[in-house]
Amino acid sequence: NQHYHKISAMLEDFGVRVALLTGSTKTMERREIYKELADGSINVVIGTHALIQEQVAFKKLGLVIIDEQHRFGVVQRLALINKGDRPDILAMTATPIPRSLALTVYGDTALSEIRHLPAGRKPIKSYWKTSSQLDEVYSLMRQQLAEGFQIYAVTPLISESET
Numbered sequence: 001n002q003h004y005h006k007i008s009a010m011l012e013d014f015g016v017r018v019a020l021l022t023g024s025t026k027t028m029e030r031r032e033i034y035k036e037l038a039d040g041s042i043n044v045v046i047g048t049h050a051l052i053q054e055q056v057a058f059k060k061l062g063l064v065i066i067d068e069q070h071r072f073g074v075v076q077r078l079a080l081i082n083k084g085d086r087p088d089i090l091a092m093t094a095t096p097i098p099r100s101l102a103l104t105v106y107g108d109t110a111l112s113e114i115r116h117l118p119a120g121r122k123p124i125k126s127y128w129k130t131s132s133q134l135d136e137v138y139s140l141m142r143q144q145l146a147e148g149f150q151i152y153a154v155t156p157l158i159s160e161s162e163t
Contacts, residue, residue: 003067004046011044021047021056052079060084066091075160094124 004020011018019033019042030050036042040059045051061084066077081089091109093100103109117123129137141151 007044007046016043017041018044018046021045021050023048023050025050049076052076052083056083058083061087063087064089068093 001020004018008018017036019036021030021033025033033042033045034055034057037045038057038059050056064080064084064087066080066089077091081087091100104111144151
């Protein structure tokens, strides 16, 4: 929603049609978005995993921007990319997860880095710990939660499973 509102406001003076497609999009609106994506009436669509559904077809998908790319698995990212004819891809992450790093070393991926935080943002501290340090990690998590902070943990998922 945040991206949709910001991008819509930026592009409205240029006559660019922007739509929002999420799992909570109402059925009638969803059908209209599907139709307008397929016929090219919508120029930009912002969305969630709803964009990788089979019913979503693009007239000419040229650019895919994936924010917080760690939330998309390899198969999901490929499903979105395959909706176009070799679209350009920008995958963004604030968390240097192993897959992102491996793609820059072994894949066909270039790395761009934003080195300055937006005004007013505090720096984020990232840590790497081994399983033998798990008690220390849990203790720090409990402390941060007790102080009213949120926790964001990144863990590897090799393949989808019920667990």
